[in-house]
Structure formats: structure tokens, C-alpha cells
Amino acid sequence: MAFLPNSLNSSGNSSQLRRRQPLICVTHCCKMACLDVPHRCSGCGEKLYKLKSPAFYLPIPYVNGHKTTFSILVKPTNGSWHDCHEKDADFHVGISPRDAGGVSSYTSDGVIQELNGWEESLIVFNISNPECEMMWGKCLDQMSSEEKWSKYKYDENRYNCFDFALSLLTQVDESVKSFFGESPKLIPFSFNREEMRMRFVRRHVMPQVKIAANYHKLSVQVS
Incomplete structure (x- = not known):
């Protein structure tokens, strides 16, 4: 499983906030978990045109x-x-x-x-x-x-x-x-x-x- 950080913002406070966002799981030549859909596969570097299976959200398990x-x-x-x-x-x-x-x-x-x-x-x-x-x-x-x-x-x-x-x-x-x-x-x-x-x-x-x-x-x- 590859883990792709969100490159748009790297501040500590934003990190805490992002931990309470749904995660996106993508499979190409490897499995990836990310906050935003990546443009390229972290494994082979190719653009993500074809996926082995549809991307899906891993929802936030915690509730108020x-x-x-x-x-x-x-x-x-x-x-x-x-x-x-x-x-x-x-x-x-x-x-x-x-x-x-x-x-x-x-x-x-x-x-x-x-x-x-x-x-x-x-x-x-x-x-x-x-x-x-x-x-x-x-x-x-x-x-x-x-x-x-x-x-x-x-x-x-x-x-x-x-x-x-x-x-x-x-x-x-x-x-x-x-x-x-x-x-x-x-x-x-x-x-x-x-x-x-x-x-x-x-x-x-x-x-x-x-x-x-x-x-x-x-x-x-x-x-």
C-alpha cells in the first residue's frame, strides 16, 4: 500500500484536520491511499487512466x-x-x-x-x-x-x-x-x-x- 500525502498544504493544524477526512483508495499497479486522487501511479509513474478496480472512499469511522x-x-x-x-x-x-x-x-x-x-x-x-x-x-x-x-x-x-x-x-x-x-x-x-x-x-x-x-x-x- 502506497501512501500519498496531500501536497497542497503541509501545516500541522491542517494535518490534524485531514486526519478526519475520508480517504480515497486507488489500485493501479499498486494499492494507494490518498486524500486527493493522484494524477500518476506512485508505483509505475503512469497516468491513472485505467484502474484495476474502481476507486472508493474509506469513510471516517468516528461520529458525533x-x-x-x-x-x-x-x-x-x-x-x-x-x-x-x-x-x-x-x-x-x-x-x-x-x-x-x-x-x-x-x-x-x-x-x-x-x-x-x-x-x-x-x-x-x-x-x-x-x-x-x-x-x-x-x-x-x-x-x-x-x-x-x-x-x-x-x-x-x-x-x-x-x-x-x-x-x-x-x-x-x-x-x-x-x-x-x-x-x-x-x-x-x-x-x-x-x-x-x-x-x-x-x-x-x-x-x-x-x-x-x-x-x-x-x-x-x-x-
């Missing part, structure tokens, strides 16, 4: 969580995504409401709602089922006021933001089944907490993190 609805979000617990992709990091899990705005999460302060701080997050789970959407806000509001999600119950390793998010999905499942007679099966149930967590991470979190890591790797090379 405050503009999302009905979603489970993740972001680095500390630092930026750059720090996260360069080394192992913990993730903080948030929940976007039925109306875009505040993102809810379970912390050492209990269930909180933040109006900022989730501007660069990944959507790892999203619902588009009308029945689930109807129950989402109700279940989230109910859980947010329950004693079992108070700050006194919080444990960084054993009872945290992940548990809150998984419990919401379970609660929505049960509410839809109770009201409509059939479960949407948002998440496979297990009495083993760690098993539920690992299934969710494997199926929903890691695929999105890998996509973001690939984008990060390429964007750093071309900036």
Missing part, C-alpha cells in the same frame, strides 16, 4: 455521538483515539437517547448525561426497530433512576458502563416481548455476565474498533 439516537457508543476512557490506536486502551460505553443530545453512561458518579465529550465516538450497536425505539427511552429513564445503578454500586472492573449498556438491551428486549409478545433478541442472553460481555465485544465492539484502527493507520501515513 451527541447527534446520534438509539445507539450504543464507545470512546477511549482516557486520551484520544490516536492514543488508543497506538496502544491498548480501555473504552467507555455510552448510550444515545431517542432524541439527539445528551449521552448517558454509568460512572463512579452514577448514571450521568453528558452534553459534550462524545464528539468522536464509534457506534457499536444501533436499533432501527420501531418497537425497540418505543421502549428505548422509557427503559433508559427507568434504569437511570434505579438504586442498583447508583454511584455506590459502581465498580470499575465488576459493575460498570458495559453492564449498564448490556442491561439496557436486555431490558428493551424484555419490554418489547412483554408488550408485543415477541422478543427482538437484541442480545443473546446468558446468566454468565462475563460471557455476555465477551460476546458483545466480539460481535459489535471489536469489528468497529478494527475499522477505526485501519482508518487511523492510513490517515497517519498520508497526513
Whole structure:
């Protein structure tokens, strides 16, 4: 894979901005990732008249969580995504409401709602089922006021933001089944907490993190 920098601007601030632009992937005699379509192939030097496959965009994987609805979000617990992709990091899990705005999460302060701080997050789970959407806000509001999600119950390793998010999905499942007679099966149930967590991470979190890591790797090379 060849990485073609944008020669139009090389300032540090512009570099940071470009890292949040979609990347263009082109294949000629080699694979190229770039910010602008190049005139010539970096491998053979020929003009790019004929491509082995159509050029395509690699979209920005990060979203502004405050503009999302009905979603489970993740972001680095500390630092930026750059720090996260360069080394192992913990993730903080948030929940976007039925109306875009505040993102809810379970912390050492209990269930909180933040109006900022989730501007660069990944959507790892999203619902588009009308029945689930109807129950989402109700279940989230109910859980947010329950004693079992108070700050006194919080444990960084054993009872945290992940548990809150998984419990919401379970609660929505049960509410839809109770009201409509059939479960949407948002998440496979297990009495083993760690098993539920690992299934969710494997199926929903890691695929999105890998996509973001690939984008990060390429964007750093071309900036």
C-alpha cells in the first residue's frame, strides 16, 4: 500500500484536520491511499487512466455521538483515539437517547448525561426497530433512576458502563416481548455476565474498533 500525502498544504493544524477526512483508495499497479486522487501511479509513474478496480472512499469511522439516537457508543476512557490506536486502551460505553443530545453512561458518579465529550465516538450497536425505539427511552429513564445503578454500586472492573449498556438491551428486549409478545433478541442472553460481555465485544465492539484502527493507520501515513 502506497501512501500519498496531500501536497497542497503541509501545516500541522491542517494535518490534524485531514486526519478526519475520508480517504480515497486507488489500485493501479499498486494499492494507494490518498486524500486527493493522484494524477500518476506512485508505483509505475503512469497516468491513472485505467484502474484495476474502481476507486472508493474509506469513510471516517468516528461520529458525533451527541447527534446520534438509539445507539450504543464507545470512546477511549482516557486520551484520544490516536492514543488508543497506538496502544491498548480501555473504552467507555455510552448510550444515545431517542432524541439527539445528551449521552448517558454509568460512572463512579452514577448514571450521568453528558452534553459534550462524545464528539468522536464509534457506534457499536444501533436499533432501527420501531418497537425497540418505543421502549428505548422509557427503559433508559427507568434504569437511570434505579438504586442498583447508583454511584455506590459502581465498580470499575465488576459493575460498570458495559453492564449498564448490556442491561439496557436486555431490558428493551424484555419490554418489547412483554408488550408485543415477541422478543427482538437484541442480545443473546446468558446468566454468565462475563460471557455476555465477551460476546458483545466480539460481535459489535471489536469489528468497529478494527475499522477505526485501519482508518487511523492510513490517515497517519498520508497526513
